Amino acid sequence: MAISGLVITHGAPQVAPQHGEPAAAPTRLDTLVAANTAHLSAALRALTLPTGASLEIGEAHGPRLPLVVETQSRRHDRDVFDAIRSLPGVRQVEVAYVWFDDPELGSEPQESTL
Amino acid sequence: MSQANDRAHPQNDALSPADAVSADPVSRRAFIKLSAMAAATAAAATHLSDATAAPARKGPAAGATGVTWNKAPCRFCGTGCHVEVGVDKSVPGGKVVAVRGAQKAAVNKGLLCVKGYHVGGALYGRDRLTTPMLRVDGVLKPVTWDKAIDVMADRVLKDPKGFAIYGSGQWTIPEGYAAQKLIKGGLSNNHIDPNARLCMASAVTGFLGVYGVDEPAGCYEDLDAADVVILWGNNPAEMHPILFSRIVDRRSRGQKVELIDLTTRRTRSSDHADHVMIFKPQGDMAIANGVAHLLLKDGTYDKAFVQKHLNFRHNPDPDKPSLFGKPMTFEAYKKALEPYTPEHVEALSGVPAAQIRLLASRFANPKLKITSLWCMGMNQHTRGTAVNTMVHGIHLLSGHFGKPGDAPTSLTGQPSACGTAREVGTLAHALPGGRIVKVPAHRAQTEKLWNLPAGRINPKPGYHTVKMWEQFTKPTDKGGDIHTIFVQVTNPGQSLPNLNHLFNDKKDLKDKFLIVSDVYPTATTVLADLVLPAAMWVEKNGVFGNSERRTQQWFKMVEPPGQARDDCWQTIALARRLYERGHAGMRDKDGKFLFDIKDAAGKSVPVWDWAHYYDVNVDKALFEEYRGFTTLKHKDLAPYDEYVKAHGLRWPVVQTKSGTWRETRFRFSEFDDVYVKKGAEIDFYHSKTKDGKAQLWFHPYTPPPELPDKDYPMWLCTGRVLEHWHTGTMTMRIPQLRRAMPHSYVEVHPKDARKLGVHNGDKVVVESRRGAVTLPVWIEGRGAVVEGSVFVPFFDERGLINNVTLHLFCPISKEPDYKKCAVRLRRA
Numbered sequence: 001m002a003i004s005g006l007v008i009t010h011g012a013p014q015v016a017p018q019h020g021e022p023a024a025a026p027t028r029l030d031t032l033v034a035a036n037t038a039h040l041s042a043a044l045r046a047l048t049l050p051t052g053a054s055l056e057i058g059e060a061h062g063p064r065l066p067l068v069v070e071t072q073s074r075r076h077d078r079d080v081f082d083a084i085r086s087l088p089g090v091r092q093v094e095v096a097y098v099w100f101d102d103p104e105l106g107s108e109p110q111e112s113t114l
Numbered sequence: 115m116s117q118a119n120d121r122a123h124p125q126n127d128a129l130s131p132a133d134a135v136s137a138d139p140v141s142r143r144a145f146i147k148l149s150a151m152a153a154a155t156a157a158a159a160t161h162l163s164d165a166t167a168a169p170a171r172k173g174p175a176a177g178a179t180g181v182t183w184n185k186a187p188c189r190f191c192g193t194g195c196h197v198e199v200g201v202d203k204s205v206p207g208g209k210v211v212a213v214r215g216a217q218k219a220a221v222n223k224g225l226l227c228v229k230g231y232h233v234g235g236a237l238y239g240r241d242r243l244t245t246p247m248l249r250v251d252g253v254l255k256p257v258t259w260d261k262a263i264d265v266m267a268d269r270v271l272k273d274p275k276g277f278a279i280y281g282s283g284q285w286t287i288p289e290g291y292a293a294q295k296l297i298k299g300g301l302s303n304n305h306i307d308p309n310a311r312l313c314m315a316s317a318v319t320g321f322l323g324v325y326g327v328d329e330p331a332g333c334y335e336d337l338d339a340a341d342v343v344i345l346w347g348n349n350p351a352e353m354h355p356i357l358f359s360r361i362v363d364r365r366s367r368g369q370k371v372e373l374i375d376l377t378t379r380r381t382r383s384s385d386h387a388d389h390v391m392i393f394k395p396q397g398d399m400a401i402a403n404g405v406a407h408l409l410l411k412d413g414t415y416d417k418a419f420v421q422k423h424l425n426f427r428h429n430p431d432p433d434k435p436s437l438f439g440k441p442m443t444f445e446a447y448k449k450a451l452e453p454y455t456p457e458h459v460e461a462l463s464g465v466p467a468a469q470i471r472l473l474a475s476r477f478a479n480p481k482l483k484i485t486s487l488w489c490m491g492m493n494q495h496t497r498g499t500a501v502n503t504m505v506h507g508i509h510l511l512s513g514h515f516g517k518p519g520d521a522p523t524s525l526t527g528q529p530s531a532c533g534t535a536r537e538v539g540t541l542a543h544a545l546p547g548g549r550i551v552k553v554p555a556h557r558a559q560t561e562k563l564w565n566l567p568a569g570r571i572n573p574k575p576g577y578h579t580v581k582m583w584e585q586f587t588k589p590t591d592k593g594g595d596i597h598t599i600f601v602q603v604t605n606p607g608q609s610l611p612n613l614n615h616l617f618n619d620k621k622d623l624k625d626k627f628l629i630v631s632d633v634y635p636t637a638t639t640v641l642a643d644l645v646l647p648a649a650m651w652v653e654k655n656g657v658f659g660n661s662e663r664r665t666q667q668w669f670k671m672v673e674p675p676g677q678a679r680d681d682c683w684q685t686i687a688l689a690r691r692l693y694e695r696g697h698a699g700m701r702d703k704d705g706k707f708l709f710d711i712k713d714a715a716g717k718s719v720p721v722w723d724w725a726h727y728y729d730v731n732v733d734k735a736l737f738e739e740y741r742g743f744t745t746l747k748h749k750d751l752a753p754y755d756e757y758v759k760a761h762g763l764r765w766p767v768v769q770t771k772s773g774t775w776r777e778t779r780f781r782f783s784e785f786d787d788v789y790v791k792k793g794a795e796i797d798f799y800h801s802k803t804k805d806g807k808a809q810l811w812f813h814p815y816t817p818p819p820e821l822p823d824k825d826y827p828m829w830l831c832t833g834r835v836l837e838h839w840h841t842g843t844m845t846m847r848i849p850q851l852r853r854a855m856p857h858s859y860v861e862v863h864p865k866d867a868r869k870l871g872v873h874n875g876d877k878v879v880v881e882s883r884r885g886a887v888t889l890p891v892w893i894e895g896r897g898a899v900v901e902g903s904v905f906v907p908f909f910d911e912r913g914l915i916n917n918v919t920l921h922l923f924c925p926i927s928k929e930p931d932y933k934k935c936a937v938r939l940r941r942a
């Protein structure tokens with residue numbers, strides 16, 4: 001079993017003010033962020049997950065979306081991590097928590113390659 | 115109770131209770147998922163770039179039994195993120211079963227990058243070294259620790275002058291301090307150097323040359339305030355991901371942060387950049403001069419800052435450069451820069467004149483806050499010291515210094531390159547606390563603090579890394595006067611440049627002896643005569659110092675496997691054996707053992723005996739002794755126990771009137787640094803010219819030492835990848851990381867690939883005048899090289915690119931250039 005708590009940061013709004021310009025109106029920014037979050041959440045739900053895996057999306061904070069991924073092994077956990085990282089609009093995926101109680105541990109190469 | 119559990123100290127409420135992990139698999143799973151969501155939600159609500167405190171993590175109530183959480187800095191890069199390590203105590207000796215980002219840590223606020231995410235797995239590779247092994251008739255055979263320590267003592271006593279220690283920026287502060295004391299205070303030969311010589315020595319000499327004291331003035335908060343971030347040959351998106359996240363985070367909130375990427379190849383950082391300026395190898399020197407030229411020509415430099423805070427310097431004879439050079443006038447400085455017009459700089463660097471003007475226009479704008487970041491690209495450079503001083507120079511000339519967001523900042527690749535190599539001074543010429551062996555007063559201070567007889571410390575610097583390994587691999591009868599090297603916490607058989615010159619020859623030299631302490635077999639243990647199994651990371655107590663002057667402490671949490679033992683213990687055990695066998699250097703001036711460590715009652719504890727090593731906190735004892743040095747150059751550290759309570763503190767850490775300890779974020783700036791003279795605003799209080807001013811240097815552009823020619827027509831640049839850390843010793847044992855990046859490769863431009871007739875995955879030989887390696891081709895893969903150049907990462911022990919690289923180095927820092935040499939490619 002592998003469980004990880006991830007934080008996705010999605011694409012910057014396209015209306016970032018230039019130096020010296022006043023900040024964009026907050027409602028517009030919020031709308032864009034909300035739209036991005038909705039797109040991303042839909043893309044996450046559409047991901048094909050390995051057998052027995054689940055993905056739970058948390059409450060967004062601006063452009064940052066928490067989620068929990070549960071898979072049968074760390075191998076699958078990493079596969080899901082990579083799939084999330086390559087979704088359109090994903091700027092960054094960071095890790096807040098990882099539990100690796102993994103029966104696979106020891107069954108993969110973990111030694112010298114020399 | 116195991117020794118590890120005895121020593122594990124709960125830190126604070128977020129960490130203390132063993133989280134409830136029920137035996138019932140369903141509720142156990144649900145609990146872990148709730149905890150994971152709580153951690154992720156809290157981290158999402160926290161902005162890395164926001165100085166305010168992170169919100170409390172709301173999760174399931176802690177209690178019951180199962181897992182104990184404790185804090186530690188990440189084992190990998192110099193960013194210095196804090197992790198919380200979950201240990202299952204029901205496993206004998208304890209087992210790391212979970213890792214989460216430390217939410218209260220200002221560096222990472224609960225987040226980790228993909229390497230940090232897997233850091234726990236680094237402990238559990240199947241081929242951990244678990245017993246000392248001595249090479250007998252060509253084969254490594256198990257021996258007892260007692261025998262191993264005896265063999266080491268024999269090697270020292272054979273000829274103490276020829277025994278060297280080679281360590282790293284992964285040494286903890288106490289480990290490096292113990293090795294430093296053994297070599298400089300005990301053996302008096304000064305032959306100690308860290309692998310940090312290969313990665314940040316030019317940053318050190320750059321800081322010394324400009325400010326008279328090492329390490330960045332600013333801190334990570336500069337990234338939260340900067341309007342413009344300039345990457346000088348630096349790829350933080352892969353090498354310091356959590357730092358880079360601060361920029362991504364600000365942009366994601368709609369803040370404008372302009373990113374300018376000065377680079378020789380496109381990287382993941384380039385993908386985020388507003389401007390990518392691709393320069394020819396060594397072109398960075400021309401670019402820095404080009405910016406300074408425009409600031410002076412257009413009159414947009416900061417005249418008041420220059421007047422109040424700067425002197426000018428140069429090296430009149432470029433063939434004999436020195437760290438402090440000679441003074442020059444402002445007029446002479448200006449004249450020296452006249453040739454560096456944007457068009458001339460374009461010709462030298464390949465960066466279009468318009469982009470040079472754009473870069474200069476940012477420095478010319480006093481309203482912007484500008485932070486420059488650099489790491490290996492500028493340090494691994496045959497003019498590393500020069501280019502470091504030049505980048506500091508354009509910040510100073512334009513007044514972009516000393517305010518949050520306005521900072522020239524070098525980063526380190528290793529977790530304690532700053533804390534151990536630089537601050538403890540485990541370099542061949544240095545002593546702890548910014549002292550150097552050449553200066554009689556510094557030796558006297560050190561002898562006093564170590565209670566040594568006057569004259570014990572040798573005034574002659576020992577061998578720097580390249581020289582040390584040259585003297586080791588040179589036959590004794592040809593002057594190779596280093597007969598034994600004791601390597602701790604590093605892998606020179608893979609990371610030294612030009613391995614055929616500096617390492618591989620060892621195999622035919624029967625009278626040379628290589629001792630290697632490590633956690634796994636490596637390219638270095640292949641040639642080792644004695645292999646010592648080491649404890650790593652949370653298998654021992656430790657203290658690291660990260661890139662922003664932050665000192666970070668942790669406690670041992672699990673037992674090391676088999677007979678693996680702490681590096682610090684190994685050093686003390688060797689010293690004790692030498693003491694017992696009569697080596698006079700192992701006694702202080704009162705005849706006491708150099709490492710006489712006492713318990714709370716003042717009774718000496720035999721810490722050289724492993725059974726008693728953890729009877730007392732050796733780290734604390736050594737750290738408190740080391741603290742005595744840290745006030746000598748305003749690098750003040752707080753007592754050890756203050757670090758136990760904190761997620762690191764940035765030096766100078768000074769005691770307030772109320773008795774609390776206060777860290778310093780912005781050095782030399784009156785608003786934050788208590789050592790700045792009242793009313794001075796900015797005070798470079800270690801100024802070489804003793805007038806509170808920094809030195810602004812002129813250096814002419816000089817071409818690289820080896821240029822492509824008809825025989826070797828391409829440039830080679832080496833470096834790293836996101837998934838692997840340094841030589842891959844740890845990360846190649848983590849299946850997820852190894853699967854993500856299973857082997858090394860050579861990044862080739864599509865046009866060059868076409869010319870060679872190769873496709874992705876085809877094997878080619880990359881060869882230079884020094885050696886060759888065969889690697890698969892990757893066209894437009896992770897990064898993108900320019901036509902006529904290739905890039906190879908160095909993490910893979912099966913494809914040693916350092917057989918190919920150059921060992922020429924900066925004449926001042928002695929740091930070699932891994933970033934540019936001439937090679938050719940042919941189909942394998």
Ligand code: SF4
Pocket residue numbers: 188189190191192193194195222225226227228229230231353354355356357
């Ligand atoms: S950025 Fe560096 S210190 Fe932070 S988690 Fe990643 S590897 Fe560890």
